[in-house]
Amino acid sequence: MSRLLSTGQAINEALAIAMETDPDVILLGEDLVGGGTREVEGTDEMGGVLGTTKGLEKRFPGRVLDTPISEMGILGTAVGAAATGLRPVAELMFMDFLGVCLDPLLNQAAKLRYMFGGKARVPLTVRTVCGAGMRAAAQHSQSLYWMTAGIPGLKTVIPSNPAEAKGLLLAAIRDDDPVVFCEAKGVLMQRGEVPEGDFTIAIGRANVVRTGADVTLVGFGATVSVALAAADALAKEGTHAEVIDLRSVAPLDEETILSSLEKTGRLVVVDESTPRCSIASDVAALCVDRGFDFLNAPVRRITAPHSPVPFAAILEDAFRPDAARVIAAVREMG
Amino acid sequence: MCPEPIPTGVALSRERLLEAYRTMRRIRSFEEKLQELVLAGKMAGFLHLYVGEEAVATGVCMHLDSRDWVTSTHRGHGHCIAKGVGVAGMMAELFGRATGLCKGKGGSMHIADMDHGMLGANGIVGAGIPLATGAALTAKVKRSGGVGVAFFGDGASNQGQFHESLNMAQNWKLPALYVVENNGWGEFTPTGFVVPVADIAERARSYAMNALIADGMDFFDVFEKAAEAIARARRGDGPTLLECKTYRFSGHYVGDTLAYRSKEEAEHWKQRRDPLERFEHRVVEAGLLSSDALRSADGEVAAQIASAVAAAEAAPLPDPTSVTSDVYVNG
Ligand SMILES: Cc1ncc(C[n+]2csc(CCOP(=O)(O)OP(=O)(O)O)c2C)c(N)n1
Numbered sequence: 232m233s234r235l236l237s238t239g240q241a242i243n244e245a246l247a248i249a250m251e252t253d254p255d256v257i258l259l260g261e262d263l264v265g266g267g268t269r270e271v272e273g274t275d276e277m278g279g280v281l282g283t284t285k286g287l288e289k290r291f292p293g294r295v296l297d298t299p300i301s302e303m304g305i306l307g308t309a310v311g312a313a314a315t316g317l318r319p320v321a322e323l324m325f326m327d328f329l330g331v332c333l334d335p336l337l338n339q340a341a342k343l344r345y346m347f348g349g350k351a352r353v354p355l356t357v358r359t360v361c362g363a364g365m366r367a368a369a370q371h372s373q374s375l376y377w378m379t380a381g382i383p384g385l386k387t388v389i390p391s392n393p394a395e396a397k398g399l400l401l402a403a404i405r406d407d408d409p410v411v412f413c414e415a416k417g418v419l420m421q422r423g424e425v426p427e428g429d430f431t432i433a434i435g436r437a438n439v440v441r442t443g444a445d446v447t448l449v450g451f452g453a454t455v456s457v458a459l460a461a462a463d464a465l466a467k468e469g470t471h472a473e474v475i476d477l478r479s480v481a482p483l484d485e486e487t488i489l490s491s492l493e494k495t496g497r498l499v500v501v502d503e504s505t506p507r508c509s510i511a512s513d514v515a516a517l518c519v520d521r522g523f524d525f526l527n528a529p530v531r532r533i534t535a536p537h538s539p540v541p542f543a544a545i546l547e548d549a550f551r552p553d554a555a556r557v558i559a560a561v562r563e564m565g
Numbered sequence: 566m567c568p569e570p571i572p573t574g575v576a577l578s579r580e581r582l583l584e585a586y587r588t589m590r591r592i593r594s595f596e597e598k599l600q601e602l603v604l605a606g607k608m609a610g611f612l613h614l615y616v617g618e619e620a621v622a623t624g625v626c627m628h629l630d631s632r633d634w635v636t637s638t639h640r641g642h643g644h645c646i647a648k649g650v651g652v653a654g655m656m657a658e659l660f661g662r663a664t665g666l667c668k669g670k671g672g673s674m675h676i677a678d679m680d681h682g683m684l685g686a687n688g689i690v691g692a693g694i695p696l697a698t699g700a701a702l703t704a705k706v707k708r709s710g711g712v713g714v715a716f717f718g719d720g721a722s723n724q725g726q727f728h729e730s731l732n733m734a735q736n737w738k739l740p741a742l743y744v745v746e747n748n749g750w751g752e753f754t755p756t757g758f759v760v761p762v763a764d765i766a767e768r769a770r771s772y773a774m775n776a777l778i779a780d781g782m783d784f785f786d787v788f789e790k791a792a793e794a795i796a797r798a799r800r801g802d803g804p805t806l807l808e809c810k811t812y813r814f815s816g817h818y819v820g821d822t823l824a825y826r827s828k829e830e831a832e833h834w835k836q837r838r839d840p841l842e843r844f845e846h847r848v849v850e851a852g853l854l855s856s857d858a859l860r861s862a863d864g865e866v867a868a869q870i871a872s873a874v875a876a877a878e879a880a881p882l883p884d885p886t887s888v889t890s891d892v893y894v895n896g
Pocket residue numbers: 261300302324328331638639640688689690691717718719720721722746748750751752817
């Protein structure tokens with residue numbers, strides 16, 4: 232059975248299942264519960280900025296921790312707790328805030344196991360919101376998964392719809408390595424069918440969401456719907472696009488990308504982030520390194536420009552990759 | 566409400582008192598207009614209102630001049646206005662126009678005016694604190710006589726950037742002022758849930774820093790304490806942590822449902838502690854300003870804001886190709 236849920240509700244459900252099935256799972260972050268918890272009449276618990284953690288403290292008392300605004304402390308504590316027996320899910324309200332708490336991820340979570348000769352485990356999940364589109368400007372809109380994907384020892388996943396969010400989050404929490412779970416703003420606003428009950432989606436495997444023989448469109452997170460919209464429009468012109476949802480940007484499912492490229496000979500990758508050192512660049516490099524013989528046209532990367540995210544609507548809309556640019560790129564491939 | 570006496574240490578001319586009132590009223594009216602515009606769907610973005618906290622920015626910034634820098638937070642409109650930034654440029658920025666202070670690139674959370682010593686609102690909680698420390702360092706090295714002032718919330722005092730900055734500033738005896746606007750809340754979480762000390766000012770002690778506590782709803786108290794702290798900084802006697810106890814009348818951001826906070830708590834502050842009303846009662850009672858003078862100031866401010874809105878609405882949008890300009894100095 233499945234029901235229509237928002238991505239936030241799907242995440243809430245995954246967190247509840249993870250906590251129900253494993254007493255070591257704890258949540259920590261800012262405003263996860265919030266005010267209205269002291270039985271003050273006429274007030275209500277907030278359950279996070281988007282209500283994603285609402286109700287969990289009541290169900291699992293003492294396991295949902297409201298922290299001060301201390302990201303370095305939140306992530307560092309979560310790493311320490313993960314290495315010593317808990318399975319924490321830490322929330323970093325916006326991925327931009329990585330700027331104030333990179334060390335626990337970069338030098339601790341990602342490296343303890345390696346430095347200790349394989350003797351440590353850091354089963355940590357960091358949930359974080361990324362992406363542009365809300366007129367939130369340069370410090371609340373970045374897509375920094377390229378940064379965490381580039382750090383050996385970390386995994387980074389990014390669902391493209393509510394059902395995927397539930398399955399990937401359960402997989403991330405149960406994974407014995409640190410996983411960064413990115414919630415793209417464009418996806419958070421979606422609603423979709425979500426299966427009931429406990430299920431996981433394998434980390435490191437891409438999903439072919441639409442089959443086609445003429446061109447491969449690779450997306451992940453919010454750009455899957457961009458690729459699908461482009462595929463719809465291209466189909467009307469007689470061009471049949473195959474759409475791949477990466478689901479996980481680290482590890483990267485190279486085989487699914489290459490086998491699609493082998494079939495279509497042409498590939499466009501759509502990435503919300505800035506272009507340098509990006510997932511788009513990685514996918515393009517993969518096509519050249521291992522798929523050169525399949526290529527009938529240069530690989531095209533549709534990304535944001537090399538700039539911070541601007542505030543004004545007209546500028547932000549110009550910043551974000553859209554279906555029109557994907558369609559134009561495919562047409563130019565001939 | 567029983568009028569309280571004006572502190573004897575505060576001797577302000579009629580003009581300066583009017584200036585203080587005008588600034589507070591300008592902040593209040595500017596933001597009430599923003600709220601209206603956002604709720605009417607005419608303005609986008611994350612907007613955090615300063616309504617209720619006007620006395621803090623005003624009482625501090627009245628001691629500042631063109632040598633001085635302030636840094637602000639996500640709740641930055643009040644600090645801009647108090648530091649002398651024009652509402653027309655601000656309004657155009659919030660409308661995302663080419664004529665905005667930041668050409669439409671910054672918006673509310675990053676509004677700045679380098680020409681008025683306003684080093685930016687900030688989307689990163691706590692990040693303005695070291696920036697103001699840096700401005701104080703510049704002032705010290707260049708012997709400009711200026712001070713660096715950081716405005717930030719109680720929540721920001723839980724960031725490492727706060728503690729690291731205080732330690733450095735005290736060690737170097739920087740001409741800095743750290744103004745904590747303790748409004749009792751960090752987003753939806755009461756300060757007491759996440760902070761074990763009763764007063765943020767206590768935190769100064771670990772850095773051997775001078776600390777003061779002011780009633781942030783009282784312009785005169787803030788003005789008096791800030792005078793002392795800023796004079797000390799300009800003399801070369803080092804930084805101060807000034808905690809102002811205040812309250813945000815609105816939600817954390819425009820659109821906040823406020824479900825987490827009791828109506829009684831908010832009403833208490835609004836009815837009993839409103840900084841504009843308290844100011845008015847006292848200056849009128851003391852015969853320093855007439856109600857008429859204050860009402861005509863209200864009228865001037867309202868006209869100024871109406872014309873800022875009209876100009877912003879008529880202003881051109883930025884050219885989409887400007888997305889990639891201003892990333893570097895050359896190009
Ligand atoms: C580094 C960082 N963490 C979290 C946030 C999200 N956030 C924005 S405002 C805010 C609360 C700030 O509280 P406080 O410093 O007390 O200032 P106030 O909003 O009460 O004025 C939070 C958690 C942020 N913008 N930056």
